[in-house]
Amino acid sequence: MATPRTKYIFVTGGVVSSLGKGIAAASLGLLLKQRGLTVENIKLDPYLNVDPGTMNPFQHGEVFVLDDGSETDLDLGHYERFLDQSQHRGNNVTTGQIYHTIITRERRGDYLGATVQVIPHVTEEIKSRVRKLAEGPDRPDVVIVEIGGTVGDIEGLPFLEAIRQMGLEEGAENVMYIHLVLVPYIDAAGEYKTKPTQHSVKELREIGIQPQVLLCRAAKPVTEGIRQKISLFCSVPTRNVITAEDVSTIYEVPLKFRDQQFDDIVCEHFGISTGQPELAGWTQLVERLKSPRHRVRIAMVGKYVNLRDAYKSIIEAFQHAGAAHDTEVHPVWISSEDIKKRGPEPFLRDVDGLLIPGGFGERGVAGKIEAIRYVRERKIPFFGICLGMQCAVIEFARNAAGLADAHSFEFYRDLKHPVIHLMADQEGVTELGGTMRLGQYPCLLSEGSRAHCAYGEDEVFERHRHRFEVNNAYRQQLTQAGLQLTGLSPDGRLVEIVEVADHPWFVGVQFHPELKSRPMRPHPLFRDFVAAALEYHLAEAAPEDVATVGERDD
Ligand code: GLN
Secondary structure: OOOOOOEEEEEEEOOOOOOOHHHHHHHHHHHHHOOOOOEEEEEEEOOOOOOHHHOOHHHHOOOEEOOOOOEEOOHHHHHHHHHOOOOOHHHEEEHHHHHHHHHHHHHHOOOOOOOOOHHHHHHHHHHHHHHHOOOOOOOOOEEEEEEOOOOOOHHHHHHHHHHHHHHHHHOHHHEEEEEEEEOOEEOOOOEEOOHHHHHHHHHHHHHOOOOOEEEEEEOOOOOHHHHHHHHHHHOOOHHHEEEEEOOOOHHHHHHHHHHOOHHHHHHHHHOOOOOOOOOHHHHHHHHHHHOOOEEEEEEEEEOOOOOHHHHHHHHHHHHHHHHHOOEEEEEEEEEHHHHHHHOOHHHHOOOOEEEEOOOOOOOOHHHHHHHHHHHHHHOOOEEEEOHHHHHHHHHHHHHOOOOOOEEEOOOOOOOOEEEEEEOHHHOOOOOOOOOOEEEEEEEEEOOOOHHHHHHOOOEEEEEEEEOEEEOHHHHHHHHHOOEEEEEEOOOOOOEEEEEEOOOOOEEEEOOOHHHHOEOOEOOHHHHHHHHHHHHHHHHHOOOOOOOOOOOOOO
């Protein structure tokens, strides 16, 4: 039932960053979608980079690649997973993009002599990007706009000004402002503190925005008394002061919101009448995630093991696959540098599988290769993603195909056996931003392979983000030694999947399957990898509670 015009919900954050605005925005999106409304989410990022593609994961966490090849903020991963809806370029806007557009126009002379200014030119461009989502025949009922950063950041001001103006232009009945804050519990005083919330709302009001809903991040549900106090100081009805308490799985957030009638409050505000949200499947998913029957331990060997946001989608894909097998997938984070120093045995002897994620640069590669050798020879399930797959090919070339000096051209130019080399269309590329092989491409699967068995299809479409590939000059030597090339690009020129036959589950993929896994539709390769790990675990009956050297901070 289409609403008369698109409604806009603006989600801002205050007090501190990393409170989970993206999850809150995605959770609300899910509730509205499950009420039968059509929803689009958009993330406005105030940084000057055109996209996060050139940013270090330490700065920004994972880069979430979409089907259309755009490199976006990791919150778009939450949007895709919660709404089960693929995002596109228009769902993530950065200050860098806004300025790029405006300066290009200015150089062309489009402004006809005018002085180009933040207000109105930057704000108009921001608003037009948001409204673009509400254009066309498939106009959504609701657009949820998440503003990155925290209220009070200098760089966020043009975005806040733009959304303030939209309130005026769209009409109060068509916009809603939601503010996410931290309500800290001070142990020594034995109470929740509302002052940071009051200050944050005050700051928003100074800009001209009065929030209608406050989402209070807190360790435990905020008491009625505290909600009343917040209500009084911030001019928000007590019912609209909603607790966003810590939960064991992020997929529980929509259910907690639902318990507090968050979606009812939104629909009442907009005068939208729908039925109740259909949440049976979601509730079942959360129950399965919260009380799994089994538990497997999967080693994750990478460079950014202390920074979980760098591997967000992989962690989520594990959750989805685990739920399908009634199994908790427990990642064991291992620094590849530690493996290099001490060898793989102390770290990998008790795990049920190994996953090597994507990455860039040579640091840590030696440890990854040693880890892969260990699990290949001991027949422990292995899943290699992008750089992880390339490392698996290097390892196989060296230790099974007799190419002792095999390595990747990414790390060394003067190589005897560059089994991984630069893709032909990357030669001569000098600009780094947005120039990798990005986005969705088809891949044909060989019948009888593990990949084919997992997908149950001959052709699949997966998302990519890489410059290097398996060197076709080594195909014969590798396959003769037992490496199977089970997924190829339709023209046959690009190796997309490798497998080792004489092994329970050894699969490496050039693409990023984690980006397409959804809670109710786990990615087939993750699903089968977890199944193989569970099988291995049950066969080994490994003692579960013994902490090992590799278990660093779980
Ligand atoms: N650095 C490798 C390449 O560019 C792998 C990239 C990745 O893991 N995303 O091919």
